[in-house]
Amino acid sequence: MVSRKKELPLQMVVNNQELWEEVLCSRGLIVVDVYQCWCGPCKTVISLFRKIRNEHGDDLLHFAVAEVDSIDALEKYHGKCEPTFLFYAGGELVAVVRGANAPLLQKTIVEQLEAERKVLDHGAERVVIQDEAFLQEEENTAVEEEGEDEEENEGEEDKAD
Structure with missing residues (x-):
């Protein structure tokens, strides 16, 4: 009998503060789709994320979904009803994209991934935003x-x- 290779989920599910802090410690770029329990994560971007993962095949690129209602650090996003994607590197916020704008998301992911490579490989300075x-x-x-x-x-x- 042929065994199938176990497929890892594309996005990590973050549903508590402890897991949130653990995810922020990940090496590389983390793209987080923040959502509320009444709205759910943005499903339209899954194929885009899969495409980017396949094109870049990079261990430095991580995707996650995080429910704002169960994570204290995301409390300020509570009550917002548009898709919001937060980009973290080194535990710091480096970019934000609002709306399910696939071209902008792809551009931001590629740019931020390249910036993070420069930080990790060449000691470049990470640009942190609010x-x-x-x-x-x-x-x-x-x-x-x-x-x-x-x-x-x-x-x-x-x-x-």
């Missing part, structure tokens, strides 16, 4: 709070008059 969407939210919150403070101050000044 998710711009959350920086904008923080700025908007700060502006709103400043506006509320100014309104309170104006109200106090009116009372003093």
